Amino acid sequence: MKELKILAIIAALVGITYYGIEPYAHHIMHPEVKPADFAFSDMKNVDTSLAGNVDNGKVLVEANCIACHSIEKAGHLQIMPNADAAAAYGVVPPDLSSAGRIYDKNYLANFIFDPVSAMHLSHKYPVGGAKAFPMPSYNWMSAQEIMDVVAYLESVSPKVSGKDAHKATYDAACGRCHSMSYAKSEATTPKDAIKAYMGATPPDLSQYIKSRQEHYLHGFINDPQLLLAGTSMPRVGLTEKAQEEVIAYMEETGDSKKAERESLGLWVMLYTFVFAILAYLWKRKIWSEVH
């Protein structure tokens, strides 16, 4: 039929144009990078096959870590207010209650061994450079001791799930730097302090699920340097599951009507489809008189 032919020509012209300005242009402007690596296989300083000893880990953590970090779930409260902690370290050290749950085991062990290389921040903190990273390297610990610390952190992590887990993971992993005003969540480190410490202001993440979208976030959080070379945002070392929880939290905050949109969408389309059919039957009736 002639009208279908016309429709096909229009669809082809529109389709070619659409392909050029959307998928193709996107592909040119945002070239694919290496896929996310949740094994953090670039780091091999610590033998993570060793089984950790929780009791020994507890001793090591209490001796080394709680001077800076709180671990509220284990009864170690924060020893100074956020503003003072930020003044002392540049950034408020995160609470470690969920550390054993959210960080990948291999990442965590290697982070304790050497934070700067684990976070991919060697360009900011070169060996022997003027600036020192606020958290010391524990490369003097044996691999066994580090795995003891990891085992202890895993043992204190509370089991959470659902939306609570989404928020808890976000707070622990991102909350010291980023605010999310649409979730009424403010960065624990004061604004000026974090800017001075990072050299860049961590953006408010309220709408980043929309502006960056899931695919980008999936790669970026796993390794910021791959997508934004030279950025001061550190690699944070989340497991794939924890990262999905963070992204889910960003979506609940930035795109809270998604479920409503998708279910209503089907109904509206069905409704207009029925309208189109009725209109077609009516048109057939009317035109049968004039043809």
Next chain:
Amino acid sequence: MAEFKQADSLYEWFDQRLGIDKFLKVMMTEYWIPKNINFLWAMGVLLSVMFGILVISGIFLLMYYKPDVNMAFDSVNYTIMQEVGYGWLFRHIHAVGASVVFLIIYIHMFTGIYYGSYKKGREMIWISGMLLFVLFSAEGFSGYMLPWGQMSYWAAYVITEIFGGVPLIGGDLVVWIRGNFYVSDSTLTRFFMLHVLLVPLAIIGAIVLHFYALRFPHVNNEAGEFFDFDKEAEKYLAGDKKNSKVVPFWPVFLSKDFFVLGVFLVFFFYLVFFHYDFAMDPVNFDKADGLKTPAHIYPEWYFLWSYEVLRGFFFEIAGISGKSLGLIAFAVAQGVFFVLPWLDRSPMVKPANQRPYFKYWFWFLMVDLIVLTVYGKLPPTGTNAWIGFASSMTFLILFIALPFITRAEAKKVGGK
């Protein structure tokens, strides 16, 4: 004054005073449209409906939007999108509708070009249509600024900057348009005024003019045939509906349009709910920041072809800077469609494919516009810049060549 009888019904009461019967006949049941048309002739009605949808969804947005640089972004992305019941629905409908309306405008325009519906008495339809195109462009551009995202800001910056190229008064002109030396709160508030008041008013006026311009020359048909509408109408009214070449606007013409509208709306709502990124650019969900230039700045898709004509001239020719050349080409591109009826020197009113030379011109233009649109989005580096230059030149040459091509065609077909 006429004498008024006691009315027997409410309808009659109104009819006596407003002449409803007569009015409906003139506007609907005895407004004649050729029978020999396809679904492309439904685009005008689709556009009218889309304009209605945009006005209604816009009114809902207007109830919560705040035209202030400190509040605009959150009033849209938080208040409207997340707090107000179904606020997101109105925003999606409005934003996707504004984009899709241009798709339909382009189909409508190129239908007019394809079937030669812009000449031999139809010049005013065409000119009022082009006026609508310009007004819709202004409406789209001013509206895109309102959410005050990164692309709002930077597209506004780049586009207002263009006026700086106007000789002598350029610099002052830019400041006058922006209300400041840079894109700022005063720019946002005045574009808000344009978007919700002045431009929509002008659009309504132009739609009235467009519809009025259709009445005397009548709508064209698939064969480009000229016939006596009065005679065909008489035939129809006498009951010979099958042999008459015309149908009334209501219900016959509109019954077909409603069906086309239904199919279109299924597609439209699919985009509204499930596929809206093309109209609501992700970059625009970053708040405007005058200190942070985005890696890629591009206007909305429907401006890309003319944006590429502007960018295409990136080097000096004969002592004139690339920037000035681009600006001249851009000015030509904005105006040239207006004079199309006079550039086409062939008297033929026929579908392009039945015109011996024009058909090549038409399809060449389509291809060139698609190339311009795609390369208007891609970064203008390396070969992209040269393809942009070549397609901008092609665009200009096509219009320079049109009078010659169509004159040759006129000769060949012997004035038919």
